Structure formats: C-alpha cells, structure tokens
Amino acid sequence: MSSDFESYEQDFAVLTAEITGRIGKVPKLVGDEKKHMVANVEKQLEEARELLEQMELEVREIPPQSRGMYSSRMRSYKQEMGKLEADFKRSQIAYSDEVRNELLGDDGNSSENQRAHLLDNTERLERSSRRLEAGYQIAVETEQIGQEMLENLSHDREKIQRARERV
DSSP: OHHHHHHHHHHHHHHHHHHHHHHHHGGGOOHHHHHHHHHHHHHHHHHHHHHHHHHHHHHHHSOHHHHHHHHHHHHHHHHHHHHHHHHHHHHHHHHHHHHHHHHHTOOTHHHHHHHHHHHHHHHHHHHHHHHHHHHHHHHHHHHHHHHHHHHHHHHHHHHHHHHHHHO
16 A cells, blocks of 8 residues: 555656746746646646545555554645645746736836836825815814804803893
8 A cells, every 4th residue: 555655656756846847937938838838737736636635545545553654744745735836826927917918018117117106196195185184173173163152152142131131
C-alpha cells in the first residue's frame, strides 16, 4: 500500500514542479501562447487534485498505527496545492489585467492617472464635507439665536400685556 502512496507522491512532486514552472512563465507570455499555457496549467492542477484524492484513498487503507505519518504528509500536500492554486489565480489576475489593458489601450501611466484623479476627488470630497459641517454649525447657531429672540419677544409681550392691564 505504501508503495502506491509513494509513487503517487513522486508523481505529485513532479507535477507540482511543472505547474510551478509554468505558473512563473504565464505573465511573461503573450497572446495565444499565454492562453495555451493557462489551459495547460488548469489541466495539470486538475491532475494534481486527482492525485491528492488517490493519495487520500491510499491513506485510508493504511493500518491505523502508521496512518499518522501519512496523514501529516497529506496535510502538507494539500497546503502546497492551495498555494499553487493561489499562485495560479494571481497569475490569471495579472493575465486578465494585461488583456484588459490591451483591449482598452491602457498603458502603465493610467494607474498613476487614476490614483491622481482619486486623490483629487478625495480632497474635493473633504472640502465639501468641511463646508457642509460649517453650514450645519451656522444653521444650529441661527436656530439658537432665533429661539432666544422668540423667548425675548415672548417676555416682552407678557410685559406689554401686564402694563396694558395696569393702565
């Protein structure tokens, strides 16, 4: 049983090395070569997943006293597979960004232009927020002054009414 597991391990090691090499090449390729390489990496990742499944089945058939060692190996292989998939996703994102830039005719300066534009918009938003806060403060102060004036007028009215009653 362990000989099957070890052969799967060797196949997995060779396959992951190939995948790693190809993932590193993806950002450097152009056009159809890049598409072809991405498709190959996807196929190899699927093969690696299948190898992991076969290895898991082998581990289940190993006697319980020696299963722990193989289980820990499986965990490390799964982590390695997760890292490979994450690296591949990152290379695909870089690939899709390059395709998008090619389609839109963007160059490297566009991100700097976008950043400058965002900073300008942020400053403008902050200035507008400060103006709104100042306007709100003025409205609150005006309301307080108006309320004080109404109270004063109310007191004056009472005085005038009392004076009229005395007269």
